[in-house]
Amino acid sequence: MKYTLYRCDFRALFCFLLLVHNGHSEEINDTDKQAQNTSPTKAPLGETCVTNKQLRGRCVKPNECMETEDFDDILAKPNAYRSPYVCETSKQCCPRKSIIVPKVPELSTLEGCGWSYSDNPGLRVFSDHAGFREYPWMIAVLRKSTSSENFEINDYVAGGTLIHPSVVMTAAHRILKQKANEVKCRAGEWDIKSTNEVFDHQERNVKNITIHETFSFKVAHNNIALLILEQPFDLTNSPHIGIACLGQHMPPVGTTCISMGWHNHVVGNTNPVTLKKVQLPIYDKQKCQTELSKLHHLRHWQIHDSIMCAGGMEGEDTCTGDGGSPIVCEIQSEPELRYAVFGIHAFRIRCGIKDSLPGLNTDVTYEYDWIKSTFTGEGFNTSTFEY
Template sequence: MVKLKKCIDTPKVMAGKSMDAKGRRRIYLIDPQWALGAILLSCALLGRGDPVTPCGDQQMCVSKDRCLPQMGQYRSAVCQASEVCCDISQVDESVDVTEGPSDAEDLCGMSNPRGLDANANASEDQAKFGEFPWTIALFHKGQYFGGGSLVSQNAVLMAAHLLADKSEADIVVRAGDWDLSSTEESTSHEERQVSRVVKHENFNAKTGVNNLALLFFENPLPKASHIRPICLPAAERSIDARCFVAGWGKKAYPDVEYSSILKKIELPIVDRATCQNQLRQTRLGRSFVLAPSFVCAGGEKGKDACQGDGGSALFCPLADNTSRYEQVGIVNWGIECGKENVPAVYTDVTKFLPWIEQQLKQGSNELMGSYRRLINY
């Protein structure tokens, strides 16, 4: 814990703004709970004390127009509306910072709990139209093959195993869709041709370790209520709430067809020791070891991600806003689907934040310049 007395000239918090004792910087505060964050951030910028900035080392939350466009940006739940995590060295000091963040519509991870179309009827196991705006359907040569999540207006996070034998030139991402068999939703979906694919360099197709990839496209998706990025997790945290997966995969393991309407699966996070022990009771055997890059969820009868959901996000509500979500996992693999006491395995996003951030930066730069026996979902 940072001791505030270590920070000389502690900032004065007043009228929704924070400024240092010499008047050198002002930071807009969205509400009183952000006052402490502003104090710590001011200390960091003044070189006094050793506070940790919300985004990570040498980064801070700033409005998007203050982060120089040559660098990548990523959305985090620690930032407010219209803000991104930005390298301190890339903050444009010439931009006026007296104005606060804009409309809450621009918050990452903000869901639409009631949906956006009263005429789009959804059953209990289906998402409402527009409920989870970050869900992405992936197509290869016109055929649906998996899911992903929007993490910026021109980047999708997904599972690397889905890219086997696929050319980036034949991959299309679709945002804002709900019923893949219909074009009659109240708001149209958007499609983008993938221009660049980045798989994690240490991905192991046999074990599913390091199973993640990013897809980039040149023309950013529009900002809309039914198309919005998911928040990346700020840090590892204890998750007490139940989480969700949304995807167009099978409803049950014996099914032949994928679901045409976006499914909504509510799941508990399963701790590592329990998950490993439960998976050892399956055909994986008593010697199975859960890799550090995995996180587990599920184990409830009839509730699970399944084949066709691969790459989709496992997302959990924020502690202070249950309508807003952060992505903690990527659908990776499992033993059949929906078996009691057999959780599914997800790529743990919190273990890959530096990699994701670096690829988003590099991807932005380049775009501006121009186990096999396991059932992969």
């Protein structure tokens, strides 16, 4: 998430600035058929396909195929029957004799919320690319119309945080215009252009969207929503999916925290394929108020208690499309790498450029009691995000 040019969440921020100027604020059957003179269609998972060498095969992940030449296959002979199917872009057509079952590694997990499973847990050298399982609570909120196992960034509605097997936390402004039956949540995602990860992602439909009752575009306060899922995520055999902890007391100003996401953050560059991350220092709220007041449209706007400021560093910030993603800070008292969520990415002004301003985020510590109350009303146990 490196930034060199001016970008922001334009659609939301434009409305936000416009209304502030007027005294308000607003802000994804195994039957062979003869070849036909029609365009190939995507093969169902595991469906019969034909390799480039005209061998009968099945659509599998790349790591499930040990490609070999087998010219004795019936489909290598003249006048052989062939399937009209082609595989999804994330899979390849593998000859049946070359299909293998890859060995799944035994990955350990820790009890409780907020654990990060880095590839090099003893070597904390920061990179802008997140490792697989590094942030197992990260959720991609997608349009339900997204049918492919891979998703385009246009299918991406918001980032989210898994705080219970059946509950995802996100920013209200990113989900406000969505209906529950229009979106779904994906957990365990890392590379959005491939299904070749060691463990598969999971998807769950949204049953209900609960937005904070006092949230409004007019003031941008209490910018938080909880997505209640139709079915819980399966965490039993999923070491790459985990629950996030929620912070109750904001760390000191200057504490370096981290946010993550898949959206495009550099003008002119393509969107990232794998999950990326960025460091964000907690910004003094009074200083943040002073800096924002220098802008003509924000000179009369007051930072609400439900807002935290973070970031504002040149060349490094969250930006376009990151809304709803968590901002996590390390729990210092733990011997292993463990995080709690203290913010939800909301709005950015002049992100990642010289003289950039800190971002305005939802303060999770302020919303903590509302989250617990909502959980109680839904019959959920709040111990999932407590530490």
